[in-house]
Amino acid sequence: MAVTIKEIAERAGVSPSTVSRALAGNPRISAETRARIQRIIDELGYHPNMNARSLVVKSSGTIGVVLPRSGDSAFLNPFFPEVLRGITAALEEHGYALLLATGRDDAVKHEHVARMVQGKQVDGVILLESRADDHLIFYLREQRVPMVMIGRPLLEGIAYVDNDNVLAGKEATEYLLERGHRHIAFLGGSLAYAVTVDRRDGYMLAMDKAGIAPAMRTVLSTDFSEEDAYREVTDVLHRPDRPTAFVVADDLMALGVIGAVQSAGLTIPEDVSIVSFNNVLLSRLTNPPLTSVDIHILDLGRKAVEMLFALIEKSSSRVDHYTDTYIVHTQLIERGSVSLGPFASGNV
Amino acid sequence: MAVTIKEIAERAGVSPSTVSRALAGNPRISAETRARIQRIIDELGYHPNMNARSLVVKSSGTIGVVLPRSGDSAFLNPFFPEVLRGITAALEEHGYALLLATGRDDAVKHEHVARMVQGKQVDGVILLESRADDHLIFYLREQRVPMVMIGRPLLEGIAYVDNDNVLAGKEATEYLLERGHRHIAFLGGSLAYAVTVDRRDGYMLAMDKAGIAPAMRTVLSTDFSEEDAYREVTDVLHRPDRPTAFVVADDLMALGVIGAVQSAGLTIPEDVSIVSFNNVLLSRLTNPPLTSVDIHILDLGRKAVEMLFALIEKSSSRVDHYTDTYIVHTQLIERGSVSLGPFASGNV
DNA sequence: TATTGATGTGCAAACGTTTGCTCGTTCAGA
DNA sequence: TCTGAACGAGCAAACGTTTGCACATCAATA
Numbered sequence: 001m002a003v004t005i006k007e008i009a010e011r012a013g014v015s016p017s018t019v020s021r022a023l024a025g026n027p028r029i030s031a032e033t034r035a036r037i038q039r040i041i042d043e044l045g046y047h048p049n050m051n052a053r054s055l056v057v058k059s060s061g062t063i064g065v066v067l068p069r070s071g072d073s074a075f076l077n078p079f080f081p082e083v084l085r086g087i088t089a090a091l092e093e094h095g096y097a098l099l100l101a102t103g104r105d106d107a108v109k110h111e112h113v114a115r116m117v118q119g120k121q122v123d124g125v126i127l128l129e130s131r132a133d134d135h136l137i138f139y140l141r142e143q144r145v146p147m148v149m150i151g152r153p154l155l156e157g158i159a160y161v162d163n164d165n166v167l168a169g170k171e172a173t174e175y176l177l178e179r180g181h182r183h184i185a186f187l188g189g190s191l192a193y194a195v196t197v198d199r200r201d202g203y204m205l206a207m208d209k210a211g212i213a214p215a216m217r218t219v220l221s222t223d224f225s226e227e228d229a230y231r232e233v234t235d236v237l238h239r240p241d242r243p244t245a246f247v248v249a250d251d252l253m254a255l256g257v258i259g260a261v262q263s264a265g266l267t268i269p270e271d272v273s274i275v276s277f278n279n280v281l282l283s284r285l286t287n288p289p290l291t292s293v294d295i296h297i298l299d300l301g302r303k304a305v306e307m308l309f310a311l312i313e314k315s316s317s318r319v320d321h322y323t324d325t326y327i328v329h330t331q332l333i334e335r336g337s338v339s340l341g342p343f344a345s346g347n348v
Numbered sequence: 349m350a351v352t353i354k355e356i357a358e359r360a361g362v363s364p365s366t367v368s369r370a371l372a373g374n375p376r377i378s379a380e381t382r383a384r385i386q387r388i389i390d391e392l393g394y395h396p397n398m399n400a401r402s403l404v405v406k407s408s409g410t411i412g413v414v415l416p417r418s419g420d421s422a423f424l425n426p427f428f429p430e431v432l433r434g435i436t437a438a439l440e441e442h443g444y445a446l447l448l449a450t451g452r453d454d455a456v457k458h459e460h461v462a463r464m465v466q467g468k469q470v471d472g473v474i475l476l477e478s479r480a481d482d483h484l485i486f487y488l489r490e491q492r493v494p495m496v497m498i499g500r501p502l503l504e505g506i507a508y509v510d511n512d513n514v515l516a517g518k519e520a521t522e523y524l525l526e527r528g529h530r531h532i533a534f535l536g537g538s539l540a541y542a543v544t545v546d547r548r549d550g551y552m553l554a555m556d557k558a559g560i561a562p563a564m565r566t567v568l569s570t571d572f573s574e575e576d577a578y579r580e581v582t583d584v585l586h587r588p589d590r591p592t593a594f595v596v597a598d599d600l601m602a603l604g605v606i607g608a609v610q611s612a613g614l615t616i617p618e619d620v621s622i623v624s625f626n627n628v629l630l631s632r633l634t635n636p637p638l639t640s641v642d643i644h645i646l647d648l649g650r651k652a653v654e655m656l657f658a659l660i661e662k663s664s665s666r667v668d669h670y671t672d673t674y675i676v677h678t679q680l681i682e683r684g685s686v687s688l689g690p691f692a693s694g695n696v
Numbered sequence: 697t698a699t700t701g702a703t704g705t706g707c708a709a710a711c712g713t714t715t716g717c718t719c720g721t722t723c724a725g726a
Numbered sequence: 727t728c729t730g731a732a733c734g735a736g737c738a739a740a741c742g743t744t745t746g747c748a749c750a751t752c753a754a755t756a
Contacts, residue, residue, distance in 0.1 A: 002466060004742060015706045020744055030704060050467030051408070052742035054399040055711045062447070062469075067436075076629060081423035088415075088450045097464065099410070100446040102436045116445065118350060119398030120712095121410075255633040262635060281424065285603040287610060287635050352712060363736045368714055378734060400712035403741045468742095 003044050011044075012037045023048070054120060062097040063308060064122035066113060066136065068129035077252055078280040079297060080128065083150060086301020087126060094309060101125075110136055117145050124308045130154060130194040146311035148304050152194040159311060161303045161326040163295045165195055168330040169202020172247050172275045172293050175332055177210045180344025181245040181273060185218035185236060187229060187257065188249040196221065199249045199277065218243060222253070229256025230263075237264045237272075244341045245273040251283045254290055254337075269339035279333050288336030299328045351392050359392075360385045371396070402468065410445040411656060412470035414461055414484065416477035425600055426628040427645060428476065431498060434649020435474060442657060449473075458484055465493050472656045478502060478542040494659035496652050500542040507659060509651045509674040511643045513543055516678040517550020520595050520623045520641050523680055525558045528692025529593040529621060533566035533584060535577060535605065536597035544569060547597045547625065566591060570601070577604030578611075585612045585620075592689050593621040599631045602638055602685075617687035627681050636684030647676045 009016045014033060022029045022037045029037075040046075054060045065087060067080065091098055099122055103109025113136060116122050124146035127137065130153055137155060140147050149160040169186075176184050186203040188196040200219060207217055218236060222228035229248070236242060237260060248254040254276035261272045268274060268288055276283065279294035303326050310324070357364045362381060370377045370385045377385075388394075402408045413435060415428065423429065439446055447470055451457025461484060464470050472494035475485065478501055485503060488495050497508040517534075524532050534551040536544040548567060555565055566584060570576035577596070584590060585608060596602040602624035609620045616622060616636055624631065627642035651674050658672070 002468070005744095006742080016743080017707080017745075018705060021705090024744085028704060033704080045462075045466070047462055047466035049403070049742050050463070050469050051399040051402040052711085053467075053744075055397070055403060055713090055742085056744045058711080060399070076429075078426070078429075081426075081429045085423045088448065089452070092450060092452060092456065092460075097460070097469075098448045100436065100448060102440060102446075104437070104440060108440065112440075112445070114393075114395055115398070118393070118395035119401075120350070121398050121445070255630075258635070259633065282603075282630055282633075285607065285630075285634075287606070353714095354712080364713080365715075365737080366735055369735090372714085376734065381734080397712050400741085401714075403712085403743090404714045406741080 002049070003046050005046075005048065008037065008040055008044065008046055011040050058120070059123050060121055061095065062099050062122050063091065063305075064099045064101050064113070064116050064125040066101045066109070066125055066127050066129075068131070077250070078282065079250075079278055082280060082297040083128065083301040086298040087305055089298075090302045090305035094305070096123075106135065110139065114139070117143055124148075124312050126150065126304050126308060130160075131192050133192065144315070146308060146315050148307045148311065150300050150304050152198065154194060159307055159324045161300055161307060161328060163300070163328050163330050165198030166202040166205065168277070168293050168295070169199035169247065169249075170206045171202070171330075171332060172199075172277070173203045173206035174210075175275060175291075176245045176247065176273060176338065176341070177206060177212075179273070179338060179340050181341030182212060182343050183216045183241065183243045184212075184245045184247060185220065185243040186247045186249075187220045187222070187233065187253060189221065189253070190223060191221050196249055199247075203247050227256065229253040230260045233257045233260035234264065237261065237266065243272070245275075245338070248274060248276040251276050251278045251280045251290060251292055254292070255282070255286065258286055258290075269337050273338040273341065275332070275338060283333075283335070286337075291335045291337045292333055294331045294333050296328050296330070303328060350397070351394050353394075353396065356385065356388055356392065356394055359388050406468070407471055408469055409443065410447050410470050411439065411653075412447045412449050412461070412464050412473040414449045414457070414473055414475050414477075416479070425598070426630065427598075427626055430628060430645040431476065431649040434646040435653055436649075437646075438650045438653035442653070444471075454483065458487065462487070465491055472496075472660050474498065474652050474656060478508075479540050481540065492663070494656060494663050496655045496659065498648050498652050500546065502542060507655055507672045509648055509655060509676060511648070511676050511678050513546030514550040514553065516625070516641050516643070517547035517595065517597075518554045519550070519678075519680060520547075520625070521551045521554035522558075523623060523639075524593045524595065524621060524686065524689070525554060525560075527621070527686060527688050529689030530560060530691050531564045531589065531591045532560075532593045532595060533568065533591040534595045534597075535568045535570070535581065535601060537569065537601070538571060539569050544597055547595075551595050575604065577601040578608045581605045581608040582612065585609065585614065591620070593623075593686070596622060596624040599624050599626045599628045599638060599640055602640070603630070603634065606634055606638075617685050621686040621689065623680070623686055631681075631683070634685075639683045639685045640681055642679045642681050644676050644678070651676060 005016045005019050009019045018029060019037055022034045088098060099116055101109065101112045101116060103112050125140065127147060127149040130149055130151035149158055152162045153160050173184060186200055188200050191197055220232045222232050246257055248257055254274055257274055258268060261268055266272055275291045277293045277295060279292040283290035283292040307324055307326060353364045353367050357367045366377060367385055370382045436446060447464055449457065449460045449464060451460050473488065475495060475497040478497055478499035497506055500510045501508050521532060534548055536548050539545055568580045570580050594605055596605055602622055605622055606616060609616055614620055623639045625641045625643060627640040631638035631640040655672055655674060
């Protein structure tokens with residue numbers, strides 16, 4: 001049997017309430033009593049039972065992170081580990097813990113989340129995906145759980161942190177345009193995700209602005225896997241009018257593109273230029289290294305935590321759900337996957 | 349205020365105990381009462397308060413996963429996301445949740461773990477690193493917390509799941525020897541980790557068995573980062589007697605090796621062969637793709653969970669800590685990073 | 697000396713469950 | 727008609743905390 005507050009109290013010759021107050025730093029406890037209690041606590045290695053504590057204070061000191069789909073596919077993309085890094089780092093500073101929610105399908109995930117939310121295991125949640133057909137978010141809003149989403153929500157009234165993906169997509173495309181590329185293709189993941197849509201929109205905007213004919217545009221959308229990327233791109237590369245450059249919405253997919261280009265007997269960046277997104281670790285490690293848009297994943301996670309704490313604060317003072325949004329800036333990192341295109345003017 | 353069991357009871361015209369029993373599937377509750385209660389529960393979307401529940405049943409339905417060091421560096425290596433995949437998948441099947449423990453240094457991590465263990469937030473823990481100077485494990489053993497380690501513990505009496513890394517290291521080395529390589533270098537991470545030591549020992553064993561002179565051996569040990577790998581290997585490659593092959597203890601490090609080799613103007617596999625470990629996603633994606641030893645990371649995670657549940661079971665029936673170990677087999681996956689060496693006999 | 701105001705501590709209720717025990721019905725068998 | 731299972735449900739204690747309120751002590755003030 002674990003050591004309880006009563007034992008501490010008994011040994012210290014005080015009541016449990018005094019111990020509790022001493023622990024909480026209540027100024028009404030005298031210095032000597034406090035010291036005596038502290039000594040005994042250290043000696044016995046006492047830690048309060050969090051369940052009992054949460055039960056009365058109505059706060060768990062834990063937040064929930066809801067992974068996309070099954071945690072399965074989620075962890076395949078380096079984005080998620082990275083965002084988790086940011087989240088854990090920030091939580092650490094607040095002394096909060098992290099409860100992970102997954103589920104092989106939406107139903108069991110929902111059950112899992114309901115249990116941790118209604119079961120009062122978490123004080124708030126961070127959602128890691130913005131998907132069109134996600135019912136979870138309705139549930140969470142109805143439950144009035146403090147929550148913030150990473151990525152642009154498809155509903156009104158949800159606090160979130162995101163990049164300006166339209167702008168980022170536009171800038172990435174313009175980078176290629178400036179270097180003399182005209183026939184530029186866009187390769188994204190599923191269009192059910194806001195991030196894919198936004199980056200594509202940015203691409204379109206840039207192409208519009210540059211007055212590129214629709215015939216020179218190609219929008220590919222696959223399943224976020226490199227295999228699919230490989231297949232799609234291989235196809236395109238064998239067309240007589242193949243693009244000279246690709247805007248790829250994800251580093252992992254860019255790996256598929258690299259593979260496809262090389263298999264087609266072409267070289268990067270001489271024959272085909274690539275700029276991709278996320279700037280995860282591996283973008284440095286490919287051959288050639290990828291020019292990629294850094295979206296500061298760590299900051300996305302960090303900021304999400306900050307916002308969530310603000311929300312938790314507000315909700316406990318009953319100001320009711322307020323929604324906020326924070327945009328993390330992006331930055332194109334130049335590496336070796338882009339060369340001058342056929343229309344280069346020589347003055348970039 | 350959330351809906352409680354009392355409300356359900358009131359609406360159903362029964363006592364809380366009856367509701368509790370109905371939920372637990374207690375056979376003493378009549379079918380009609382059960383149905384009536386269930387209807388109301390569905391209607392109101394009731395979920396029991398887990399804190400209250402855990403408090404009395406003395407089980408949290410949650411297990412803790414202790415990440416190496418700060419979750420920071422941890423998530424950099426694809427190994428951890430992958431093992432987490434295995435763990436979450438297995439936990440899901442048991443209806444268990446996952447609480448993550450990190451800490452920017454050992455002290456705060458210890459605090460974090462103590463809180464979740466003694467705070468009764470978890471029923472058991474999985475440790476993700478086997479490090480020589482880790483005090484945490486003493487604490488956990490003393491607390492008699494059900495735990496299993498992924499990787500070979502440096503202490504007796506700890507349940508664990510691991511690969512036979514000595515054997516794997518030996519086989520990887522033999523694979524190169526069989527193909528006519530003689531001057532083979534080993535590149536591993538920090539020697540504070542059991543995994544590094546084991547794979548190196550395997551390498552040594554194979555070299556011994558093949559009667560390779562010590563002069564033909566090179567053992568490099570860096571910090572598990574690709575930068576370090578890059579540096580170390582660059583050095584070695586400029587020696588007049590450079591190795592013709594590398595056994596690299598981690599795919600990520602192998603990326604560094606690839607970079608170093610290419611920077612040195614050499615090609616893989618013609619000039620330098622590589623076999624690495626872990627077979628994470630990226631080993632397929634490099635150029636050329638890496639021949640890598642698959643250690644079945646998913647199974648390590650999965651099996652750790654199974655063992656932990658067995659331990660929890662035992663410990664609740666007071667059989668006292670028993671220790672078990674499970675070895676996940678390994679399998680060399682042949683890809684494009686190995687060619688025949690200078691001493692190839694032509695009959696492999 | 698009586699009153700007051702700090703100061704330090706304790707009592708007991710409350711949080712939302714689970715569960716051992718008790719109790720009232722009902723019904724079959726004697 | 728009486729006895730005693732068998733069945734269905736409720737009472738109340740327990741889990742380990744926190745916290746509003748009451749209380750005791752003591753020094754200072756009136």
